[in-house]
Amino acid sequence: MFTDDVKLTNPLHVAFVRSQIASGEIVELETEDALEAEGVAAVHTGADVADLGSLSVNPVLPIKHLPPFSVLAQATVRGLGQPVAAVLGETALQAADAAELVYAEIEPTESSPILVAEKNWSNAQYEEAAAKADHVVSCTIQHPRLAPSPMEPRSIAAAYDAETDCVTVWHSTQTPHRTRSELAAILGIEAKRIRVIAPHVGGAFGMKASLYPEDVFVVWAALKHKRDVKWTATRSEEFLSATHGRGIKSEGELALSSDGTFLGLKAMVEGPVGAWLPNSGLITAWNAARVLPSGYAVPAQDITTQAVMNNLGPTGIYRGAGRPEANCLMERLIDKAAAVSGIDPVELRRKNLIPATALPHNTLTGNTLDSGDYAKALDVLCEAVDYPALLAEQTRCRAEGQLVGIGIGFYLEPSGNGWETARVTLNEDGSVVVASGSSSQGHGRETAFAQIAADALNIDIDQISVLLADTAKTPEGIGALASRSTAIGGSAVLKACEEITSRLEASEALPITADVRYENKGQAWGYGAYLAQVSICRSTGELSVERITCVDDTGTIVNPKLVEGQILGGLAQGLGEALMESIVYDEDGQLLTGSFMDYAMPRAADIPTIDIHKFETPSPMNALGAKGVGEAGTIGAPAAILNAAVDALRPLGVTDLTMPLTSQSLWRAIRSAEQGKS
Amino acid sequence: MNKISLTVNGNKVEASVETRVLLSQLLREELGLTGTHVGCDTSQCGACTVHLDGEAVKSCSVLAAACDGAKVETIESLSDHPLQEAMVRHQGLQCGFCTPGVVMSGLDMIRRHGSSLTRERIAEELEGNICRCTGYRGMVDAIYEVSQDV
Numbered sequence: 001m002f003t004d005d006v007k008l009t010n011p012l013h014v015a016f017v018r019s020q021i022a023s024g025e026i027v028e029l030e031t032e033d034a035l036e037a038e039g040v041a042a043v044h045t046g047a048d049v050a051d052l053g054s055l056s057v058n059p060v061l062p063i064k065h066l067p068p069f070s071v072l073a074q075a076t077v078r079g080l081g082q083p084v085a086a087v088l089g090e091t092a093l094q095a096a097d098a099a100e101l102v103y104a105e106i107e108p109t110e111s112s113p114i115l116v117a118e119k120n121w122s123n124a125q126y127e128e129a130a131a132k133a134d135h136v137v138s139c140t141i142q143h144p145r146l147a148p149s150p151m152e153p154r155s156i157a158a159a160y161d162a163e164t165d166c167v168t169v170w171h172s173t174q175t176p177h178r179t180r181s182e183l184a185a186i187l188g189i190e191a192k193r194i195r196v197i198a199p200h201v202g203g204a205f206g207m208k209a210s211l212y213p214e215d216v217f218v219v220w221a222a223l224k225h226k227r228d229v230k231w232t233a234t235r236s237e238e239f240l241s242a243t244h245g246r247g248i249k250s251e252g253e254l255a256l257s258s259d260g261t262f263l264g265l266k267a268m269v270e271g272p273v274g275a276w277l278p279n280s281g282l283i284t285a286w287n288a289a290r291v292l293p294s295g296y297a298v299p300a301q302d303i304t305t306q307a308v309m310n311n312l313g314p315t316g317i318y319r320g321a322g323r324p325e326a327n328c329l330m331e332r333l334i335d336k337a338a339a340v341s342g343i344d345p346v347e348l349r350r351k352n353l354i355p356a357t358a359l360p361h362n363t364l365t366g367n368t369l370d371s372g373d374y375a376k377a378l379d380v381l382c383e384a385v386d387y388p389a390l391l392a393e394q395t396r397c398r399a400e401g402q403l404v405g406i407g408i409g410f411y412l413e414p415s416g417n418g419w420e421t422a423r424v425t426l427n428e429d430g431s432v433v434v435a436s437g438s439s440s441q442g443h444g445r446e447t448a449f450a451q452i453a454a455d456a457l458n459i460d461i462d463q464i465s466v467l468l469a470d471t472a473k474t475p476e477g478i479g480a481l482a483s484r485s486t487a488i489g490g491s492a493v494l495k496a497c498e499e500i501t502s503r504l505e506a507s508e509a510l511p512i513t514a515d516v517r518y519e520n521k522g523q524a525w526g527y528g529a530y531l532a533q534v535s536i537c538r539s540t541g542e543l544s545v546e547r548i549t550c551v552d553d554t555g556t557i558v559n560p561k562l563v564e565g566q567i568l569g570g571l572a573q574g575l576g577e578a579l580m581e582s583i584v585y586d587e588d589g590q591l592l593t594g595s596f597m598d599y600a601m602p603r604a605a606d607i608p609t610i611d612i613h614k615f616e617t618p619s620p621m622n623a624l625g626a627k628g629v630g631e632a633g634t635i636g637a638p639a640a641i642l643n644a645a646v647d648a649l650r651p652l653g654v655t656d657l658t659m660p661l662t663s664q665s666l667w668r669a670i671r672s673a674e675q676g677k678s
Numbered sequence: 679m680n681k682i683s684l685t686v687n688g689n690k691v692e693a694s695v696e697t698r699v700l701l702s703q704l705l706r707e708e709l710g711l712t713g714t715h716v717g718c719d720t721s722q723c724g725a726c727t728v729h730l731d732g733e734a735v736k737s738c739s740v741l742a743a744a745c746d747g748a749k750v751e752t753i754e755s756l757s758d759h760p761l762q763e764a765m766v767r768h769q770g771l772q773c774g775f776c777t778p779g780v781v782m783s784g785l786d787m788i789r790r791h792g793s794s795l796t797r798e799r800i801a802e803e804l805e806g807n808i809c810r811c812t813g814y815r816g817m818v819d820a821i822y823e824v825s826q827d828v
């Protein structure tokens with residue numbers, strides 16, 4: 001059952017009136033006609049919700065300016081699609097019809113970007129290193145702005161209970177416990193009046209990690225009108241007002257000596273944020289910088305990141321959340337360095353990767369790379385594809401005039417830090433209930449947790465039931481974020497099972513319940529290397545990905561099939577970024593890609609042959625030894641495909657390309673390269 | 679209001695619907711058949727795919743009023759169908775939101791092509807079903823496997 005399928009009692013349906021202007025002042029808001037329309041219970045505007053509190057923002061970067069959080073726009077509109085009024089109707093159609101009758105006159109105002117947060121890490125030797133270097137290469141990557149697009153749009157349903165004056169909220173979210181605590185804080189009520197259930201969630205990918213203004217409105221309205229209230233977004237509303245991802249611009253400079261040794265890295269990251277910040281609104285800009293310089297040893301570093309507010313849609317975390325951006329910058333710089341130094345790209349990477357013996361390694365940006373053998377990922381990859389044979393084949397094809405490219409993307413994937421909970425009960429009949437503070441959106445968490453418990457307690461998996469994502473039935477927890485749930489949530493389950501085993505050995509009588517709050521020792525850093533083989537049609541610019549080969553070290557694997565599912569799914573999203581996806585606004589700030597008609601999503605026929613190879617180096621950072629894998633494909637694939645596309649066009653003199661690599665953009669690159677030559 | 683009578687999953691159904699009501703809305707909201715999902719508003723995602731008089735259609739692109747006298751089959755008409763079982767075995771689903779549409783499309787392909795279906799053909803015909811989670815491989819394998827047993 002998904003949230004929109006929940007049966008409520010005679011619910012009111014919400015339709016939002018959204019600003020069609022990105023930046024402006026509300027001069028008139030006329031709601032009377034809507035109020036008189038058939039089936040309309042109420043129409044609300046900013047004044048009604050002016051006293052509500054704000055969403056909390058994870059301060060991973062020092063905040064200079066915190067954009068206000070308005071459930072409905074107050075006097076000022078700061079983003080296209082921002083809700084300015086809300087209609088409550090007896091049916092969804094009546095609410096939508098009445099919303100059309102609300103007249104909002106918004107006077108456009110000029111707006112300029114505002115610096116929201118900034119941070120620099122530097123050991124102040126970069127200029128010196130660059131001066132000594134034999135080669136300095138530079139690169140600018142503008143990542144397309146992406147719509148995460150879980151297939152289930154945002155949805156929330158609130159059931160009001162008159163007897164207790166409490167609400168039960170079904171919410172399509174990754175973080176049901178956070179929904180509850182944030183709702184309580186924003187609405188200024190006790191958390192115990194709110195129960196949150198995340199039923200089946202139809203995909204999330206970071207886009208459902210935070211509360212939205214619309215969510216707050218629904219629960220506020222249920223309490224205010226003492227009725228059940230529901231809202232499910234249309235796909236157009238998702239494109240307009242759900243958080244977008246990527247859109248990051250990163251510029252970098254890599255200095256190296258003639259033998260290929262990296263001497264210094266300078267990087268400048270700029271991440272867009274919208275009119276309001278979700279909980280994780282600064283994570284992307286932070287990750288895109290702090291994951292630099294990936295798994296490579298670079299003595300001199302000067303890395304800056306900025307989050308800058310504009311008036312486009314809101315932005316937040318999207319699967320990868322800064323990791324693809326950081327890795328992509330590094331991998332592009334290295335390929336450029338390989339081209340100018342004449343060193344093979346694999347060799348150049350191998351030479352500069354931090355050796356296994358030097359792990360754990362503390363980075364300038366404050367991370368500890370915990371474990372693994374980075375160069376081994378390259379070795380396994382080269383072996384899997386028969387790299388020398390691949391190069392020979394490329395030489396042969398090039399001699400025939402074909403445009404064929406080979407691209408490599410090494411990546412690091414830090415998974416989340418912190419704690420998660422588990423409550424495991426062994427009943428008298430031998431059955432086991434595992435309740436976790438985490439959640440699942442199709443990751444197969446139930447399966448993984450049941451498997452961990454079955455192994456730890458040495459019982460049949462059919463004896464185990466897993467409870468997730470209901471604040472009334474599970475211990476307070478964090479949820480599914482940053483590829484953390486197996487590593488941390490799974491470790492909590494393991495620890496609880498171990499406690500049960502020892503209490504059993506001490507002859508304690510059944511039932512036994514173990515409550516565990518497990519905190520990891522630090523982030524587990526997954527890594528791997530992807531190789532893409534592409535060919536590009538000279539006359540049309542059409543790119544085809546012939547094959548992608550993946551090597552991932554995901555730490556201890558709980559369930560190989562689930563891991564493979566995460567890699568394949570992530571890879572399809574990475575392929576989407578590389579080849580087709582892009583949110584586009586026109587000069588006036590109007591959204592041009594407001595539906596799946598205009599925003600290209602990868603379809604079944606777009607998926608190339610994919611070979612998956614893995615090895616396991618357990619992470620010392622958590623009890624299971626697991627590393628995150630949820631984001632691997634979104635990180636490795638775009639870097640590898642982009643490098644392969646540039647490699648394919650290198651004989652024409654092309655040195656840079658911008659994603660998405662559509663036929664049109666490649667055709668232009670080919671034509672201008674040819675014209676430049678003649 | 680339009681009075682219509684149709685057969686849904688073998689049951690006779692009478693309803694009176696506004697002209698603008700879509701078949702997907704009739705199924706979900708009036709008849710409570712929430713297995714049919716709605717993932718978009720431009721007939722692109724395929725989550726709403728059902729069989730109308732034996733053929734796969736996107737139920738969000740059909741007016742309920744036009745279904746008078748029709749036979750509609752939704753995902754609820756299947757239970758433990760070999761394709762559902764194969765989807766699970768091949769990891770053809772993760773979040774499950776696209777799945778009812780994929781299964782209904784897959785059955786339609788199998789009906790039309792039988793064992794002459796190829797993986798390439800399936801991937802092409804899945805054009806109208808978007809899945810954001812799986813990368814499609816498992817669902818193609820599942821449809822292919824079942825088609826070979828026809």
Ligand code: FES
Nearest residue numbers: 721723724726738
């Ligand atoms: S809901 Fe029918 S195609 Fe998307």
Ligand code: FES
Nearest residue numbers: 772773776809811
């Ligand atoms: S399984 Fe989630 S959209 Fe297909």
